[in-house]
Amino acid sequence: MDDLAGFLRTRRSRVDPAAVGIPTDSRRRVQGLRREEVAHLSGVSVDYYVRLEQGRARQPSEQVLDALAGVLGLDGTEREHLYRLARQRRRRAKAPGGRLRPELLRVLGLVADAPALIMDHRLDALAGNRLAGLLFGRPMPGLNVARHLFLEEAEHGLYADWDECTMDVVGHLRLAVGEFPDDPGLASLIGELAMGSERFRRLWARADVRARTHGRKAYRHPLVGLLELHQENFALPNESGRELVVLSAAPDSPSADALRLLAALGSDSAEDRSTARARAQG
Template sequence: MDDLAGFLRTRRSRVDPAAVGIPTDSRRRVEGLRREEVAHLSGVSVDYYVRLEQGRATQPSEQVLDALARVLGLDETERGHLHRLARQRRRRAKAPSGRIRPELLHVLGLVTGAPALIMNHRLDALAGNPLAGLLFGRPVPGLNIARHVFLEETGRGLYAEWEKCTLDVVGHLRLAAGEYPDDPRLASLIGELAMGSERFRHLWARADVSARAHGRKAYRHPLVGPLELHQENFALPDTPGLELIVLSAAPGSAAEDGLRLLASLGTAGAADAPAPVPAPVAAPAPAPASLGQNG
């Protein structure tokens, strides 16, 4: 329940008291709402809410969680995260195995005009088509998007909107940590990122969550220049936590020409274009880091 406590504290601190009808003056020293104000607005006792924030209250009801979500102004993703954190002691979701069916690898290879890859909840790219390897400039199996964004210089240069990418990555990992709190490899990854990146540590402490979403993705490729692509995510129903991700260019756009040029460079042998094969199975992490508030 420590994760729940930390999430409540960070969400409480960002609520503007005036927005919920609480008058403020220059003497107020609390950022956001006070604990007793959250308790009053959500209809629970101050003592119970304090115990929630201290990790001492277990199994809050659905009604209490919904009331807290309303008072704290949570969006749909944050509301779902709140409910998952509250259920952690009752139900611990098992991390997906990451095994990919051969038929799915065959389908992945049929996508030729756009980078396509299969990614898990840790942001490991488990397999990709040749164009995905060319986009990232490396074989896809073994690529982790979070490491690429925060720890690798080539990643910093590839993402045209790097700061937005960092927000998305941390928000997704926060969501994954709430869903799979007993995943040692996820805990190890979070610890590695926290040790290696000050920005990651800063963003992780905010406890923001976000779902991996479709939409515009902008890249600065060292060989073909700017690429403005559209990302679509396809959940794989028989393998929870895995998604097929396709990055397409608008018909007739400069990005479409860029992808066509990139593919031709790969065909000519100017870049490494890996075949869509599954990533090797990694050994379990020796000492999992905490998935809690401080990562």
């Protein structure tokens, strides 16, 4: 699904030669750096670098990876991804599985005023509180955020920042395949997204990686309108690849009022369903 060779090729194509001191003219036909230029700047032989990009080289050393990361201008997230891809041949992480601990579900239930859910590396919602279900308009588990974003909400319905969200999700999935390259469920999801979404295919080909641990999330809810929320991702100890995600509104903000209204509307709907069932039974 992902490999060191492909990542090096995409990063090389994005480096501006002038930024690393290489003069260019109108006759240059290569986008980014040439292989031999990367090799020279990083202090490795051209033959060795070519073999790296062809997937034929042995485990590169930390010194080589550091040099390549510097030449290619990788940020912290991209550097970690590069090192993880280089280690795949030695140690391949096992995809997490199994049921959630009851204690985690109890903690999730304590979050009453903000949508909260537990997600895995595939962006499957393993559990969610009541407000999370009201926000996404569906029960959890059962929601996959990537599938929901690209295949079910592709007309920009719920997600106010749809374009940015798509880049975040693809960047996350790129990191996930670097960490769990042997996960068949993840491979199947990526294949489904690629078959169903041109936007996903274009972003996936760029091989960008993103680690989103906190930040703004905006939603256009059909019942309460715009919700401007802050997302915090909390990695769960001893639960590899799983996170507690909480979407909170600033105190005394319109979004806080909208969340309270959403909770109230959800209660009204639940009461209406209960009344309807009672009438049917009577």
